[in-house]
Amino acid sequence: MTAFERQWEDYTELVELKLKKYLADGRIHKTLSEAMAYSLNAGGKRLRPALLMAACELSDGDLGDALPLAAAVEMIHTYSLIHDDLPAMDDDDYRRGKPSNHKVFGEGIAILAGDGLLNYAFQVMLEFLPYARDRDDYAKAVLELSNRAGVWGMIAGQTADLLFAAGSGEPTVAELNYIHNHKTADLISGALLAGALVAGADQRLLEALRAYGSFFGLAFQIKDDLLDLQGDASLLGKSVGKDQRENKLTFPALYGEEKAAAMLRECTENARAALEPFGEGAEFLCEMAARMAVRDH
Amino acid sequence: MTAFERQWEDYTELVELKLKKYLADGRIHKTLSEAMAYSLNAGGKRLRPALLMAACELSDGDLGDALPLAAAVEMIHTYSLIHDDLPAMDDDDYRRGKPSNHKVFGEGIAILAGDGLLNYAFQVMLEFLPYARDRDDYAKAVLELSNRAGVWGMIAGQTADLLFAAGSGEPTVAELNYIHNHKTADLISGALLAGALVAGADQRLLEALRAYGSFFGLAFQIKDDLLDLQGDASLLGKSVGKDQRENKLTFPALYGEEKAAAMLRECTENARAALEPFGEGAEFLCEMAARMAVRDH
Numbered sequence: 001m002t003a004f005e006r007q008w009e010d011y012t013e014l015v016e017l018k019l020k021k022y023l024a025d026g027r028i029h030k031t032l033s034e035a036m037a038y039s040l041n042a043g044g045k046r047l048r049p050a051l052l053m054a055a056c057e058l059s060d061g062d063l064g065d066a067l068p069l070a071a072a073v074e075m076i077h078t079y080s081l082i083h084d085d086l087p088a089m090d091d092d093d094y095r096r097g098k099p100s101n102h103k104v105f106g107e108g109i110a111i112l113a114g115d116g117l118l119n120y121a122f123q124v125m126l127e128f129l130p131y132a133r134d135r136d137d138y139a140k141a142v143l144e145l146s147n148r149a150g151v152w153g154m155i156a157g158q159t160a161d162l163l164f165a166a167g168s169g170e171p172t173v174a175e176l177n178y179i180h181n182h183k184t185a186d187l188i189s190g191a192l193l194a195g196a197l198v199a200g201a202d203q204r205l206l207e208a209l210r211a212y213g214s215f216f217g218l219a220f221q222i223k224d225d226l227l228d229l230q231g232d233a234s235l236l237g238k239s240v241g242k243d244q245r246e247n248k249l250t251f252p253a254l255y256g257e258e259k260a261a262a263m264l265r266e267c268t269e270n271a272r273a274a275l276e277p278f279g280e281g282a283e284f285l286c287e288m289a290a291r292m293a294v295r296d297h
Numbered sequence: 298m299t300a301f302e303r304q305w306e307d308y309t310e311l312v313e314l315k316l317k318k319y320l321a322d323g324r325i326h327k328t329l330s331e332a333m334a335y336s337l338n339a340g341g342k343r344l345r346p347a348l349l350m351a352a353c354e355l356s357d358g359d360l361g362d363a364l365p366l367a368a369a370v371e372m373i374h375t376y377s378l379i380h381d382d383l384p385a386m387d388d389d390d391y392r393r394g395k396p397s398n399h400k401v402f403g404e405g406i407a408i409l410a411g412d413g414l415l416n417y418a419f420q421v422m423l424e425f426l427p428y429a430r431d432r433d434d435y436a437k438a439v440l441e442l443s444n445r446a447g448v449w450g451m452i453a454g455q456t457a458d459l460l461f462a463a464g465s466g467e468p469t470v471a472e473l474n475y476i477h478n479h480k481t482a483d484l485i486s487g488a489l490l491a492g493a494l495v496a497g498a499d500q501r502l503l504e505a506l507r508a509y510g511s512f513f514g515l516a517f518q519i520k521d522d523l524l525d526l527q528g529d530a531s532l533l534g535k536s537v538g539k540d541q542r543e544n545k546l547t548f549p550a551l552y553g554e555e556k557a558a559a560m561l562r563e564c565t566e567n568a569r570a571a572l573e574p575f576g577e578g579a580e581f582l583c584e585m586a587a588r589m590a591v592r593d594h
Contacts, residue, residue, distance in 0.1 A: 025449070027448075027449030027453075028448045028449050028453065029448065029449070029452075029453035029456045029457060029479075031456055031460060032448055032452065032453060032456045033448070036448070079412075083408055083409075083412060086405075086408065088399075088403070088404030088405045088407075088408060089405050089408065106385070106463075107385030108383075108385045108386050108459045108463075109456065109459065109460075110385075111380055111383065111385060111386065111408065112380075112452055112455055112456050112459070114412070115376075115380060115411070115412075115415065115452055116447065116448040116452045116456075118412065118415055118416065119415060119443065119446055119447035119448060119452060120447055120448050122419045122443050122447075123440070123443045123444055123447050123448075126436065126439055126440040126443055127440060129436050129440075130433070130436070135432070136427070139423065139426050139427070139436075142423055143420070143423040143424060143426075146416060146419050146420045146423055147420055149416055150413065150416035150417055150419075150420050151324075151325045151326065151329055151330070151333070151413040151416060151417050151420075152322070152324030152325050152326070155326075155329065155409055155412055155413045155416060156324075156325065156326035156329060158409055159326045159328055159329045159406065159409050159413075160326060162405045162406065162409070163328060163406075166403075166405075
């Protein structure tokens with residue numbers, strides 16, 4: 001196991017312990033808690049929590065302050081997948097090789113499990129506020145995450161994505177950028193910036209992480225688009241070729257596969273370059289960008 | 298116009314101005330903003346914002362601090378209605394005499410508009426935090442609201458309601474109380490307590506408002522159940538007799554209409570009694586309870 005792999009595993013263990021503790025709260029309705037746990041434990045990479053914790057450590061912060069935020073960003077990511085898989089949205093029966101939430105619990109409970117995860121993300125973040133080392137920094141981190149996840153961030157991207165697939169909107173570069181920046185890059189940037197803000201990072205580091213997040217988020221989505229075209233359904237745990245069937249606006253659709261692959265390499269390189277001035281401490285994030293560009297699922 | 302009516306109109310104007318300002322934010326995706334505004338402006342009574350602001354004034358608080366919370370509680374209430382009306386939930390085509398959100402914008406956008414309102418509620422509450430007169434009190438109010446709205450509050454009640462209608466659960470008093478306390482009373486109590494907490498109310502007043510909120514919330518739901526049986530569809534703006542058709546667990550179903558009406562009167566009286574020690578300042582809330590018990594929609 002490399003140093004990178006060990007660090008990622010450490011982050012994963014920390015956030016999963018935290019999520020387990022939060023989900024074990026006996027006040028949550030039992031069926032709701034099961035539905036939330038089903039999707040939270042369905043084999044996610046815990047990418048956003050790892051980015052958040054790495055940004056916090058790069059900013060010399062305390063992981064204790066970052067953990068509620070890391071758990072919350074994974075809840076927010078998971079709720080967005082549950083709602084995205086619904087028949088009225090992307091209509092996916094499988095997610096990471098398992099039946100989607102609504103295939104197991106029914107659509108009504110899946111909607112509520114998504115609502116529940118979004119609301120609970122804010123509950124756990126707010127509950128920790130009085131215990132944060134610096135409450136102002138912590139509150140800034142929560143606000144950044146909520147703005148990036150919300151109606152001018154991730155939800156705006158989902159809206160544009162849905163409307164385009166339904167036949168409205170032109171297949172332009174501007175439209176593609178809007179969809180992907182918001183649908184994918186915003187929550188990734190939100191995780192990075194929240195990790196840095198909670199640690200009281202200076203403007204120079206915040207700017208660098210903002211640049212890294214934009215490039216990395218874009219690269220992540222281009223890779224997603226390419227995997228839908230070229231990937232192995234059994235490794236992906238979901239069907240492939242779906243974007244084209246559903247008239248999604250993607251990088252390969254607009255630029256062709258070759259150009260999209262070149263853009264993926266360029267974005268990945270730009271993400272690494274943004275953090276170069278920060279030396280060894282930024283190695284985890286640089287390697288994460290490189291790994292995500294060559295992932296098979 | 299009575300003093301009560303003038304006060305309610307003042308609260309309504311204040312919160313509607315605030316909501317309008319929030320919705321006009323140009324960063325929100327246009328279609329999303331339209332879908333959110335459609336339901337926010339569909340003729341709601343603004344009951345929860347009025348309760349929040351009245352509780353704040355009863356606690357000698359500043360309405361400036363209460364307003365973002367009041368707008369947020371209306372957004373949370375509205376998102377819950379949008380999701381509740383979806384085919385996979387209560388499947389209602391009309392709400393307050395207008396087509397439901399998903400009948401106008403489609404199910405996908407309705408899901409996103411609901412998600413958006415929930416997320417935006419937290420965005421606007423968190424954005425105001427640095428400007429609150431007392432940040433600790435304000436943060437307590439936000440946490441109370443988020444807990445009451447969430448997975449052991451309103452969303453838990455919706456889950457139990459849905460599961461019961463789908464055939465699981467016994468028609469017991471305990472089950473009925475769980476559903477109604479959480480589905481309806483929790484957000485009403487959350488609004489009242491948030492208004493008091495942001496004003497730094499003392500324990501005695503908080504306890505009284507907690508009691509008032511529980512009784513009032515229960516009374517409000519019993520009245521809702523009775524209106525579904527006895528009400529005028531044209532005044533209600535939705536179909537009647539739906540609870541029975543959909544196998545909902547309601548007060549009249551469990552106790553009969555006469556007993557339910559007696560419980561409505563008793564809960565209303567108990568709500569008023571809880572605030573009696575606070576004299577004139579509590580008159581608005583006492584009259585609100587009385588009015589809601591005799592409303593026709």
